[in-house]
Amino acid sequence: METEKRIVILGSTGSIGENVLRIVDECPGRFRVVGLAAGRNADRVVRQAAEYGVPRLALADPAAARRAAGSLAGGATVGAGPEAVRELAALPDADLVVCAMVGMAALGPVLAAIDAGHDVALATKEVLVAAGALVTARAREKGVNLLPVDSEHSAIFQALADARRLPACVRGRPGEAGPGPHAPAEPAIERLWLTASGGPFFFHPEIDLAKVTPALALNHPRWKMGPKVTIDSATMMNKGLEILEARWLFDIPADRIGVLVHPESIVHSLVEFADGAQLAQLGMPDMRLPIQYAMTWPDRAPNAELPRLDLAKAGALHFHAPDPARFPCLALAREAAALGGVATCAMNAANEVAVAAFLAGRIPFPRIWESVARVVAETPSAPGTPSLDEILDADARARRRAAEILA
Ligand SMILES: NC(=O)c1ccc[n+]([C@@H]2O[C@H](COP(=O)([O-])OP(=O)(O)OC[C@H]3O[C@@H](n4cnc5c(N)ncnc54)[C@H](OP(=O)(O)O)[C@@H]3O)[C@@H](O)[C@H]2O)c1
Numbered sequence: 498m499e500t501e502k503r504i505v506i507l508g509s510t511g512s513i514g515e516n517v518l519r520i521v522d523e524c525p526g527r528f529r530v531v532g533l534a535a536g537r538n539a540d541r542v543v544r545q546a547a548e549y550g551v552p553r554l555a556l557a558d559p560a561a562a563r564r565a566a567g568s569l570a571g572g573a574t575v576g577a578g579p580e581a582v583r584e585l586a587a588l589p590d591a592d593l594v595v596c597a598m599v600g601m602a603a604l605g606p607v608l609a610a611i612d613a614g615h616d617v618a619l620a621t622k623e624v625l626v627a628a629g630a631l632v633t634a635r636a637r638e639k640g641v642n643l644l645p646v647d648s649e650h651s652a653i654f655q656a657l658a659d660a661r662r663l664p665a666c667v668r669g670r671p672g673e674a675g676p677g678p679h680a681p682a683e684p685a686i687e688r689l690w691l692t693a694s695g696g697p698f699f700f701h702p703e704i705d706l707a708k709v710t711p712a713l714a715l716n717h718p719r720w721k722m723g724p725k726v727t728i729d730s731a732t733m734m735n736k737g738l739e740i741l742e743a744r745w746l747f748d749i750p751a752d753r754i755g756v757l758v759h760p761e762s763i764v765h766s767l768v769e770f771a772d773g774a775q776l777a778q779l780g781m782p783d784m785r786l787p788i789q790y791a792m793t794w795p796d797r798a799p800n801a802e803l804p805r806l807d808l809a810k811a812g813a814l815h816f817h818a819p820d821p822a823r824f825p826c827l828a829l830a831r832e833a834a835a836l837g838g839v840a841t842c843a844m845n846a847a848n849e850v851a852v853a854a855f856l857a858g859r860i861p862f863p864r865i866w867e868s869v870a871r872v873v874a875e876t877p878s879a880p881g882t883p884s885l886d887e888i889l890d891a892d893a894r895a896r897r898r899a900a901e902i903l904a
Contacts, residue, residue: 503530503531509533509542532552532588533554536558539561552574555576586607601623611639622738623845626741630745643666687771692764693733693758694717694760695758695759699733714731732826736830758819763781836878842883844895851868852865
């Protein structure tokens with residue numbers, strides 16, 4: 498039996514986090530969980546710690562950490578606050594940190610994991626949207642692999658990993674010297690195509706987006722996910738964020754990353770090569786496959802629990818161009834990418850504020866993109882790679898400005 502991979506899970510109580518634990522169950526002998534971090538769900542993280550025998554926990558919310566400390570058994574310890582989450586991400590005995598936290602709060606822990614030399618399986622797209630240049634440069638410097646968890650990026654990763662050359666986001670297979678200094682994406686890759694389910698509204702032009710309620714927007718037709726990403730899917734900002742995520746993971750300019758609406762969510766994304774060939778990864782819409790691939794990479798592990806795709810049963814697959822008039826977030830993300838500097842960071846921050854306000858019932862649905870557009874337009878452009886301080890400053894300013902606009 499090969500040695501177990503020791504993993505830390507950041508955001509273990511969420512939708513992705515719980516699926517990570519399912520993969521641990523479904524691949525016996527492959528993984529040992531050495532750390533769990535969450536925001537405030539003390540009961541769930543304590544239950545997980547007991548079930549998986551996890552010695553180290555962290556909760557970002559200090560009151561939740563105190564509650565967890567009162568009910569922990571077996572010598573496990575729990576840290577409190579964002580600093581404790583960062584420390585957990587840097588645990589010396591980890592082999593892989595799976596980042597499944599939501600939002601910009603994951604940036605500090607991801608940088609801590611990279612600085613500690615840990616490979617990171619990254620679900621939290623917001624980290625690359627806000628700080629892609631910084632995070633990927635730091636990963637290169639430390640010789641750390643960034644492994645995509647998002648299903649679209651995993652599909653591209655799988656298509657590229659199987660195509661002779663190592664994708665830009667990894668530095669080498671374990672035990673190999675690696676591809677050497679960072680090289681730009683091979684010109685042989687002409688375009689990436691991200692597929693999008695279209696969310697709950699793309700195929701319902703009769704729905705007046707101004708009247709959409711949180712309950713309606715949370716009712717995603719294909720994927721069961723946490724609330725923030727589900728609202729992002731409904732506005733299609735999720736695809737905008739994913740364009741930027743792909744831009745940094747695969748080192749390809751955003752204007753060479755296209756989007757196709759594909760309601761069946763069977764083709765998870767495609768790579769188009771200079772000779773016109775397109776490689777895609779297909780599978781049932783189930784996040785466990787991309788999660789498992791990131792966790793077992795470079796191996797493919799058997800897992801009989803994962804659903805099999807029967808193309809004859811799946812029937813016809815459909816693809817549509819996006820609708821930029823009804824869903825302006827895609828163009829907004831491209832504009833922010835073109836502006837460079839901290840524009841995408843500001844866009845991400847304003848979007849987090851606006852989505853929270855919409856979920857709280859304080860603003861109508863279209864105010865999400867309207868307010869994000871205003872914040873991006875007001876962000877001063879500054880070419881070059883922003884430093885961590887500049888990113889944190891831009892994030893804080895954009896949050897304040899979005900809150901003012903929405904007050
Ligand atoms: N769900 C999907 O299918 C899917 C697919 C692709 C990409 N993603 C991306 O994956 C990320 C997670 O999505 P999700 O759907 O799993 O979200 P979710 O269900 O809302 O879970 C979020 C997790 O983050 C934790 N958390 C929140 N704030 C934290 C903090 N400050 N420190 C530590 N942990 C914190 C939460 O803990 P508490 O619950 O204890 O507060 C929870 O465990 C997002 O970036 C999303 O875009 C998700």
